[in-house]
Amino acid sequence: MSRTIPAKRGRPAAAPLPQRKNSLSLRLKRISRAWQLYVLLTPAIIYILVFKYWPMYGVQIAFKNYNPVDGFTESPWVGLTHFIRFVNSYQFGQVVGNTLWIAVLGLLIAFPIPIILALLVNQLQSERFKKFTQTVLYSPAFISTVVVVGIMFVVLSPRSGLVNNAIQLGGGEPIFFMGSAEWFRPIYVISDVWQNAGFSMIVYLAALAAIDPALHDAAKVDGASKLQRIRHIDLPGIMPVVTILFILAIGNLLNVGFEKALLMQTPLNLSTSEIIQTYVYHAGLQQAQFSYSAAIGLFNSLLNLALLLVFNTIARRANQATLW
Amino acid sequence: MSLTTNPRPTEAPARTRTTDQGRPKQSLRDKYGDRAFNIGATAVLLLSILAVVYPLYFIVIASISDPNAVYEGKVWLFPSGVTTEGYERIFADSRIWNGLGNTVIYTVLGTAISVSTILCGAYALSRKDMPGRKILMLLFVITMFFDGGLITKYLVVRDLGMLDTVWAVVLPGAVGVWNLIIARSFFEHTIPNELREAAQMDGATDFTFFFKMVLPLSKPLIMLMIMVHVVAQWNSFFDALIFLNDDSKYPLQLVLRNILIQSDVSSTGTTGGDIASYAAAQRIAELTKYAMIVVSSLPLMIALPFMQKHFTKGAMIGAVK
Numbered sequence: 001m002s003r004t005i006p007a008k009r010g011r012p013a014a015a016p017l018p019q020r021k022n023s024l025s026l027r028l029k030r031i032s033r034a035w036q037l038y039v040l041l042t043p044a045i046i047y048i049l050v051f052k053y054w055p056m057y058g059v060q061i062a063f064k065n066y067n068p069v070d071g072f073t074e075s076p077w078v079g080l081t082h083f084i085r086f087v088n089s090y091q092f093g094q095v096v097g098n099t100l101w102i103a104v105l106g107l108l109i110a111f112p113i114p115i116i117l118a119l120l121v122n123q124l125q126s127e128r129f130k131k132f133t134q135t136v137l138y139s140p141a142f143i144s145t146v147v148v149v150g151i152m153f154v155v156l157s158p159r160s161g162l163v164n165n166a167i168q169l170g171g172g173e174p175i176f177f178m179g180s181a182e183w184f185r186p187i188y189v190i191s192d193v194w195q196n197a198g199f200s201m202i203v204y205l206a207a208l209a210a211i212d213p214a215l216h217d218a219a220k221v222d223g224a225s226k227l228q229r230i231r232h233i234d235l236p237g238i239m240p241v242v243t244i245l246f247i248l249a250i251g252n253l254l255n256v257g258f259e260k261a262l263l264m265q266t267p268l269n270l271s272t273s274e275i276i277q278t279y280v281y282h283a284g285l286q287q288a289q290f291s292y293s294a295a296i297g298l299f300n301s302l303l304n305l306a307l308l309l310v311f312n313t314i315a316r317r318a319n320q321a322t323l324w
Numbered sequence: 325m326s327l328t329t330n331p332r333p334t335e336a337p338a339r340t341r342t343t344d345q346g347r348p349k350q351s352l353r354d355k356y357g358d359r360a361f362n363i364g365a366t367a368v369l370l371l372s373i374l375a376v377v378y379p380l381y382f383i384v385i386a387s388i389s390d391p392n393a394v395y396e397g398k399v400w401l402f403p404s405g406v407t408t409e410g411y412e413r414i415f416a417d418s419r420i421w422n423g424l425g426n427t428v429i430y431t432v433l434g435t436a437i438s439v440s441t442i443l444c445g446a447y448a449l450s451r452k453d454m455p456g457r458k459i460l461m462l463l464f465v466i467t468m469f470f471d472g473g474l475i476t477k478y479l480v481v482r483d484l485g486m487l488d489t490v491w492a493v494v495l496p497g498a499v500g501v502w503n504l505i506i507a508r509s510f511f512e513h514t515i516p517n518e519l520r521e522a523a524q525m526d527g528a529t530d531f532t533f534f535f536k537m538v539l540p541l542s543k544p545l546i547m548l549m550i551m552v553h554v555v556a557q558w559n560s561f562f563d564a565l566i567f568l569n570d571d572s573k574y575p576l577q578l579v580l581r582n583i584l585i586q587s588d589v590s591s592t593g594t595t596g597g598d599i600a601s602y603a604a605a606q607r608i609a610e611l612t613k614y615a616m617i618v619v620s621s622l623p624l625m626i627a628l629p630f631m632q633k634h635f636t637k638g639a640m641i642g643a644v645k
Contacts, residue, residue, distance in 0.1 A: 031455045036530035037448040041460065044445030047499045048467055054480050055472025061479075071483070072476075117372065120365040129366075135632055136373050140380075142624040144559030146577045147617050150584030154386075154613050155379055162382050165397030194376065202636055225357045251469060259562050263585055277474070284475040285566055297473030305470055 062295035075291075082295035091279060099275040099300075102261070103253045105189045111249055114197045115242060118204035119230050134205070137198030148195055149263040152187060153178055179268040188264065188273075192257065203245065204238055211237040243315055247322070251308035254300050276300045387411070387614035391607035394614075409608065410615030420616070422572060423579035427558060430575055434494035435553040441499050442549060443542075446507030447534055450515070468501045474566075481567055492567035493575065497560075503552060510545045511538065548634045555624060555631075580620055584613050 057072065062082060064075040086092055117137065124130045140148070155162045156177035164174040177183045215233050224232070258277035265273045274282075276296060284293025316322045386394045390405030398404055414420055448454060449461055472480075477496060486492040515538055523533045539546070561577035568574060574582075587609070 027455065030453075034451075034454045034530070037451055037454045040444040040530070040534065041448035043441045044499055044504070045460070045463070047441060047495075048464060050484075051477070051480065051496050051498075052467040052472065055476035056467075056470065057472075058476035058479060059472050061476065066479075072479070117369075120369055123361070123365055124369070125362070133369050133373060134636075135629070136376055138632075138635075139625065139628055140376055142555055142559075142628060143621050144561070144577050144580075146559075146561050146581045146584065147621055150580060150613065150617055151379060151383060153585055154610060154617070155382070157610070160391075160395040160607070160610055162379070162386075169397065194379075198376070206636070226361045227357065262562075263581065280474055281566075285478060290475055290479065294473060294475040297475055301470055301473060308469060 059294060059298055061291050062298045064291055066291040066294070078291075082292045083299065085292065086296050086299065091274070094271065095274055095276050095279045098272055099254055099277075101272075102185060102188055102257065102275065105185060106192060106257070107249060107253065109189050110192045110197065111246065113193055114200035115204055115238070117197060118201045118208060118238075119234055121201065122205060122208045122234065123226060123230070134198070134202070138202060139198070140195045141199035143195065145260050145263060148191060149260060152191060152264070156187070176268075178264070179266055181269045181272040184264065184269045184272040188257070188261065191260070200245075203241065207238040207241040208234060243322075247308065247311050247315055250311045251304065253307055254304045383614050383617050387611065387618045389611075391611040394610070395607055407611075410611040411619070413608070413612050414615050414619055419571075419574075419579050419583075420576070420619075423574050423576035426573060427576040430490065430493050430564075431554055431557040433490065434498065434557040435550055437494055438498045438500075438503075438553045439546070439549045442504050442507050443539070443546065444534075445499070446504050447511050447538060449504070450508045450511035451530075464501050464504060478566055487567055488570050488573065490573075493564050494557075496563055496567075497556075503549065507545060507549065510542065514541060514545075544634065544637055548637060551631050551634055558624065576620060580616060584616060 061072055061075060063077060063079060065078050066072070066075045070076075121130055121133055124133070143151075154160075156164070158164055158174045158176040158179075161177075163177070168174060175183070177187060211233065215237075216229055219229050219233060254276060258275065261273055261275050262278045262281060265278065277300065280293045280297045280300070283289050283296070312322050382399075385401075385403040386399055387410050388406050388408065389399045389403040390407055393399050393404040449457060449464075451457065454460075481487060481492050481496055484491075486495070519537065520533055523537060528536070559577060561575065561581055564573075564575050564578045565581075568578070
């Protein structure tokens, strides 16, 4: 290890002469002097070792036939068998397709809406209305996923739901929203916007608040309209935040909303609502095919990681803010 | 979407706008443009507010209305045939009370564990003079981008013998790396090095400095962390779903899921009979669901105005990185 230790400012040097042969003992001294910091860090380290790295180590069962007696390490290797079985299974196309569908829809619809809302809210003159709008729009973020899906079931119920009552009032036929495959995606995305757009908006509002007001004043003097100022001052101003959140959203593309999809599943909408992660849950935890489902989960993680790397590189090429 | 790729707001292109066009005329036109924009923006926001509020309002009025009126679509703006039966049934349902009790325990315990682990860890990681800081930080950051997956997590928790215990609910998700990063940058930005050096001159150890100086100076962060974890733990159901079998240990959200979504009406007091009474029972069950949504969301909604300030602050810490 040849990492240099950051110089300490304003602290008397511990050893009288940091000679070369002393550097190891010097380093040990620095480490031992920081022991209390390591103690503070220990619980967090233990946590990630046990609950993050141990499962990561266990991912090897994706290439094995896991059995509880042999555990992660001793179970026999089977190579790519589980991956091949997944790719050849009839669910493969459907499950991967469904996952990409809601991921892409979410990105195209649910990602830009908070930005637009923030730009609009930021332009409001009245501070009180601004605050009120913020509070109201972000309140659904505090409702649990279970309750949001519960609301869907009652509000969209074919017999007594609010929406179907309105449809019938307009002379239409009631629709069994939660029990039809073609409605799963729209409901999924709309409810996502309904619940989270207001909360995501807050970050953009914070970024907008950090823009120098002198820019707006100067533009006003030059006769720029509000729309022009949004386009030429506000949007470029929040672009770094937008890019970073976009890359993070890509990195989580295939993970988000799994709980909601699981809750929204009914036997009737499985053909669109079964996504990779819910499939892992069903195959793995309900049918105890641990290795097979771990392989599918690993497939999902790797796909995700690949997307993240690709988009981070694109952002770097485009000279935008990047994660690293 | 046409997003500009100019990352530097300081070179605002608006400055390059020439002034040689008829200025008064243009600003007049822009005034109308701006007014139209204001009206449009306000209209869009009002519609958004309505879209958020109305479903919630409807659920509140439906929860106190005669279920038959709701069923026939007569309830739109005001409750009709006010009844508190839905609420009475909830309060008589032992599963709800039991779930609520469990949720309170899990929330308090989980929040205490998470917040203390994150604060201590983040402070250590914020200290630039801690040898190995970068590698240790990397150890955390890696877990944001790659994760062992659901199955191996389940097997680890099982191997630890935690299935069906409180620990399975509060430990596996205890430390979110994102929260750790937020806390670390808070410490980096608000605790000046000079303060620490002065304290060290006076003989303070890292422990005394952290507990006596850093924590009292970090109240906004502590509040934020507590609230983030209370909300998350209160609302979570999935860990309980996979790690708990014993339904006496179910948290409120899992109980709600079974009743609201799986339509498990068994103990809401309805027993099968003829079709008419079955239909009536169905309607009562719906009424109970509305009431249940209200009751379970109320605590956080009441706390919302109080929490808002802290969450907005947190978003800003997050935005600054």
